[in-house]
Amino acid sequence: MKLYKPEIEAQKFWNPYTQTMPRAELDQLHLRKLQTTIEYAYARSPMYRKLLDRHKVKPEQIRTLDDFVKRLPFIDKKEILDAQAVSPPFGDALAIPEDFFHQRFATSGSTGAPLHIPLTYHSAELWGESWVYLYWAAGLRARHSFYFPFNWGIFAAFWSAYMGVRRLGATVISGGGLDSKARLRQIDQYRPDVMLATPTYALYLGETAREIGVDLARTSISTVIVSGEPGGSIPATRHAIETLWGARCYELYGIAEIGPTNPGCAMQEGVHLCEDWYHALVVDESGNPVEPGAVGEHIVTSYIQDGQPLIKYRTHDLVRRGDRPCGCGTTWAFYPGGVLGRTDHMIIVKGVNVYPAAVEALLHRIDGLSEHYEVHVDRDATNDFVTVRAEARPGIDAARYAELGRDAEGVFKSVIGVSIDVAVQAPSSLPRYELKARRFFDHRPAGHRWQLAGRSEP
Amino acid sequence: MLARLRDLQTRVQELRQAADNPALERTMQLLDLYCHMARWELGDVRAMNPEAETR
Numbered sequence: 001m002k003l004y005k006p007e008i009e010a011q012k013f014w015n016p017y018t019q020t021m022p023r024a025e026l027d028q029l030h031l032r033k034l035q036t037t038i039e040y041a042y043a044r045s046p047m048y049r050k051l052l053d054r055h056k057v058k059p060e061q062i063r064t065l066d067d068f069v070k071r072l073p074f075i076d077k078k079e080i081l082d083a084q085a086v087s088p089p090f091g092d093a094l095a096i097p098e099d100f101f102h103q104r105f106a107t108s109g110s111t112g113a114p115l116h117i118p119l120t121y122h123s124a125e126l127w128g129e130s131w132v133y134l135y136w137a138a139g140l141r142a143r144h145s146f147y148f149p150f151n152w153g154i155f156a157a158f159w160s161a162y163m164g165v166r167r168l169g170a171t172v173i174s175g176g177g178l179d180s181k182a183r184l185r186q187i188d189q190y191r192p193d194v195m196l197a198t199p200t201y202a203l204y205l206g207e208t209a210r211e212i213g214v215d216l217a218r219t220s221i222s223t224v225i226v227s228g229e230p231g232g233s234i235p236a237t238r239h240a241i242e243t244l245w246g247a248r249c250y251e252l253y254g255i256a257e258i259g260p261t262n263p264g265c266a267m268q269e270g271v272h273l274c275e276d277w278y279h280a281l282v283v284d285e286s287g288n289p290v291e292p293g294a295v296g297e298h299i300v301t302s303y304i305q306d307g308q309p310l311i312k313y314r315t316h317d318l319v320r321r322g323d324r325p326c327g328c329g330t331t332w333a334f335y336p337g338g339v340l341g342r343t344d345h346m347i348i349v350k351g352v353n354v355y356p357a358a359v360e361a362l363l364h365r366i367d368g369l370s371e372h373y374e375v376h377v378d379r380d381a382t383n384d385f386v387t388v389r390a391e392a393r394p395g396i397d398a399a400r401y402a403e404l405g406r407d408a409e410g411v412f413k414s415v416i417g418v419s420i421d422v423a424v425q426a427p428s429s430l431p432r433y434e435l436k437a438r439r440f441f442d443h444r445p446a447g448h449r450w451q452l453a454g455r456s457e458p
Numbered sequence: 459m460l461a462r463l464r465d466l467q468t469r470v471q472e473l474r475q476a477a478d479n480p481a482l483e484r485t486m487q488l489l490d491l492y493c494h495m496a497r498w499e500l501g502d503v504r505a506m507n508p509e510a511e512t513r
Contacts, residue, residue, distance in 0.1 A: 015499055017499070017500060017501070018499065018501070029501050029503070032503045033498075033503050036503055036504070036505060036506055037506060040505070040506035040510055044510075096509075100509070120507070121488070121491065122491055122494075122495070122507050125491075125495065126495065276498070276499065303498075303506070306506050306507045306510075
């Protein structure tokens with residue numbers, strides 16, 4: 001007896017109806033979903049009613065996708081925080097009574113006040129479903145077990161991945177409240193098939209495993225799913241994780257306040273927009289959609305955030321709008337390379353845009369350098385300049401550090417075309433992180449940022 | 459399939475109205491929610507959530 005009929009289990013897509021829908025039909029469906037969401041938000045969210053009234057936009061005026069692009073205002077985190085501050089925790093941002101709350105999350109608050117996120121049962125089920133598109137594409141089914149080395153706190157993190165395992169019908173094994181050594185012992189004891197973690201933690205477990213004499217490639221883990229920071233779509237980082245674990249590595253890109261928007265796929269070269277439950281634009285600094293193949297800011301609308309609607313939300317993430325299908329067979333929008341950086345981390349060195357993800361990928365080309373590095377950005381009168389601090393691998397003679405640094409500088413110069421100083425340091429000299437690594441240190445004066453012009457204020 | 463889903467949801471909503479105990483009402487509410495989700499998955503978009511559709 002099986003959970004899914006055999007002919008269903010053999011299907012390539014979780015929802016082939018929408019995942020292979022031609023673009024023109026998908027866009028028509030998006031228009032109906034956007035209109036429904038805007039109408040709901042205007043009727044039920046004081047924050048959205050005030051925002052649309054301020055911009056003199058009524059829901060019934062959004063008749064085409066062009067109207068949506070041109071007329072509907074963007075919204076940023078600060079506006080939501082201001083709306084929540086009216087009467088904490090949710091204030092004017094709330095669209096549904098507390099009766100319908102299922103779970104509350106909050107962002108980490110590392111940039112100031114935390115943003116509070118109410119999830120209804122409806123939202124929670126569909127946050128989970130976003131992960132299922134990836135699980136299914138990765139060949140994972142109800143019979144598989146998923147290990148969560150995660151502490152189940154107030155930060156959304158992997159909660160939605162857990163909801164996805166429930167939605168799929170597979171097994172959850174919790175590694176909450178344990179240190180890394182205990183988690184490795186659990187993996188040995190319970191023999192899960194899948195491990196979910198940030199790329200940093202997936203690699204950190206490798207260091208812990210070495211300390212206690214465990215070969216991760218010999219564990220039961222055959223699939224690693226990473227999320228929470230760029231890495232899974234950076235070939236060298238993905239390869240490092242796959243080699244370490246002896247497993248296939250996939251990525252999901254999500255945003256804490258809006259959900260798991262972009263599941264990866266079997267091709268492992270990027271992520272797709274989950275177009276059943278999200279709409280997205282990729283825009284330039286003028287707020288206009290970029291041409292296919294170009295990089296821009298990811299602007300997301302959720303169809304499933306009925307507790308606290310978010311429409312044309314500025315993520316500040318930079319992605320490339322794919323100009324060709326990825327080859328997995330879905331018609332959903334493809335972002336090769338996943339998240340390339342942040343608008344507030346974008347570096348311009350002598351007129352060349354440099355993305356942190358590119359720096360990581362190129363450092364991996366230097367044999368002798370480990371996966372630990374820091375990018376320090378500063379600015380003189382006219383230009384950003386970058387210094388990279390990289391760690392040598394254990395066993396590398398210190399006399400070679402300068403040579404490795406020159407090799408890395410040569411790679412940056414030949415591939416990106418810019419001069420970036422690289423200082424190589426001893427192994428373990430840089431901080432270690434359990435969850436998200438802090439790689440980017442911005443010493444530039446405030447105000448030197450990507451500015452999204454227009455449509456933020458009337 | 460869509461017609462059958464809509465019909466099913468109508469009957470679930472009637473049952474929810476008629477439910478005379480909390481356990482049954484909650485189960486019917488979840489059934490209503492899942493019917494609503496299934497309709498969205500087939501492109502039948504009417505409202506943001508089932509509560510918005512019926513009130």
